Amino acid sequence: MRTTKSPGISVIRQRLAVALPLALTLTLASCGGDDLTPAAQRWAMPGTELPLGPQGLAQSVSTQTLAAGVAYYQIKRGAASAADFWTVNLGFYATQADAANLAAAGFATRVDASAGTDLQGKVLGYWLSAGRYATQAEATAAAARIAQATQNRYKPGTRHTSLAGAPTTGPWIVNVLAIDPSRAGAALSLALPGGNDLGAGGETVSAARARVNALAGVNGGFFTNINPFGAPLPPRSPVGATVVDGRLVAAAIGRRPGLLLARDANGRQRATVVRNLATAITLTDAQGSAIAVQTLNRPILGTVVNCGAQARTPTSEPAQDTVCTNYDDLVMYDSLYLRGGASNTLVDAGYQGARYELVVDANGAVVAGHATLGAPPPPNGYVLQGLGASAAWLQAHATPGTRLAVSRRLSADGADLALASGTSLVEAGPTLSVPNLAQSAAQEGFAPTVGGVDAGEGAAANGNWYNGWYVARNGRTAAGVAADGTILLVEIDGRQPTLSVGTSIPETAAVMAWLGATSAVNLDGGGSSNMVVGGKMVGHPSDAVGERGVGDTLMLLPG
Structure with a gap:
């Protein structure tokens, strides 16, 4: 790794060249992302000061080439201020x-x-x-x-x-992966814990990188890290629209953005920040009677973390770090849940009504129905679990041999997205590349009125969630796309005053804009934020117990 520095700012000499084809046919141009154009300026690490703290702070940049078209940068800036305490x-x-x-x-x-x-x-x-x-x-x-x-x-x-979010001099550590899709000797992949162990304890970025032999990796989207039962390790599955190689793994919260990975007509990977994600999963019997499935592989039936479209009480609006309920819940569990060895056994603690599950084989035929939850899915089949009206619908279809069909639809900004091989998606938020950041974030469920239970490092137990999550400095992970298509994965260490204080959401947006991202989205952060390069953890997770098991990770695979 090469480091260059000088008083005030380092001069970056290495540049990532992006050789774009003269004509690039994109399958996702209608999804609200930025089109690639031959005239787009080639991405390079900026030679100016990172927009954190006052001008003139010490800043250094280290550079390491990981593969053709792939570089890792670490930016260190500032120092602890004597005025902070x-x-x-x-x-x-x-x-x-x-x-x-x-x-x-x-x-x-x-x-x-x-x-x-x-x-x-x-x-x-x-x-x-x-x-x-x-x-x-x-x-x-x-x-x-x-x-x-x-x-x-x-x-x-x-x-x-x-x-707290007031002016400071740092320090900051910012880790950046820059991937040039036009010549990269690697591609991004969305990895689930253990490959197929949703609903368990999650997987650390380090463990995922070692398991799939990745060049590098970062944490991904939000997950079910809030447990109303108060267990020390809540069951963890992705929260929000999640697709792995064309397979829908979890449903959308609603009105939220995400990072879409797909292949263009030349087989090259392209990343696009898409907005207003929505999903529709419908179960239909042979007579045409249909019912909506709320999501897939979500632990704790009736409990909806981050609320949104899957929730009913107290709101169906997206609300970050808030637990809502749906006592007519209907969830599908497949082989990705607990390695296919069992389905969900937990129900929201406040629910007192009927519950029911159906076991459905690979041909769409009902095998069995149970009032006790937890049966494993048959090979290539699934288990349906319902509460309230959904439980009644399932029980009415419990006769063995009953045929059920499932349809799955994913869209962004109202346009359908193909669930095709090579396509992956991680939902998160807020969108960072907008001029009206606070208003846009509020629409996506990150509003001052949200009463979330995770207030970050900056709030007391009876404090304001928005103040701690949005305004205060925390560890952050973000993804962006530059004008020439370069994919930028950024991890900012936080909550450690002598090492790296982290960034607020507005500061995170400023960092992504400074890096040249024309579209960007915030991923999960806080104690989840981490980056691993090779066998080395270059991020510094802030949880006292160390690296956190998360619901999914973005892995950079060679070849």
Whole structure:
């Protein structure tokens, strides 16, 4: 690996040339992505400063060629600011008056405004904070003293001010994979945990890379990492439209973007950021009676993580990190769930009604019906599980030999996408390559009004989800496409004040634009963010227990 640096900024000498064909027939031009044109400027790592922190910070860039047309870059920028510190959070309040009226007995407090605003430009809220500490251990000890002194009136936590989203000097570590599809000696593949172990504990990026012998890899989309049963390791499957080599694995949340991988007329891989993903899975009997299947391979029947089209209560709108329910749920399980050894056995804890499952063979014939869930699918067959009205429909079709047909449809911006061999898709969000970022994100389910349960590093237990997830700095993973078709996979380490603070969603969008992505989408982040190059983990996951098992990964395979 070669590193170049100078005071203020490194000069990047290596360039990735992209030799585009004069005519390139694209099968997905109608999906809202950017067309490739022969006149597009060849992508190269920018020679200017990364748009993080003030101008003039130290910056270095290391470069490593992984294969023909594939390069890995690591950007290090900035350093910890003496103005940042650890502090104790006593709460996050809607108004300054609310915060100012609260005080911890015997402790001096202050009011810190959020670095973010809602869609009307109003400050999101105010921290009630106490103390300035050099280390997290000191802040944690102070939090314990405050809890004791106030008879646990507050639930004090700790935060580092560099993570809050206000101006800082870093530091940052940004890892970039740049893939030139016109001459790449490698291609991206979407990998599921263990290949076929959905509903289990997920798979780390490192384990996936080793299993498939990839040149490099990053984490992918969102997954079912919220468990209403409170188990330490919730069952993990992708959340949102997911396609692996033409096979629909999970259904769309609705109104969300994704990264589509497909082959052009010349057999070259092309990446496209698509928007407004939707799916329709329909089950029909021989008499024409039909019912909608909500999704595939989702654990915990009736529980819908991130809400959206599959949910009914309290909303059918997309809402990140929010748990909704559907007590008429209908889910299909195939050989990708728990390696085909069993189907789902869990039902939302609040549901008290009927449940039913059908076992269907490879020819679409019903084999058996059960009121107890968990049967394995037959070879090349599937299991259907339903609640409420869906359970009644399934039970009415439980006679062995009953024929059922399944149709699957995937679309983006209202246009059908072919579920063809060589096509893969990972849904995520928000879309980063839009001028009205906050408004667009809100439409996709990342709104200030969302009351998600995962508030990131920047919020207290009773804090504002949007402040912690969107405004605060966290680990981030993103994917983008440059004007010439170069695919950019970016991982930004976060939540580690002396190593890398991470980025807010607006900062992530700025990084992708600086890299030259004309279209870009945010993938899963926080403790999920990681990148592995060769046998080395170049990312630094922020979970205290280490690398996280995730619901899918993007792997760069040789050949």
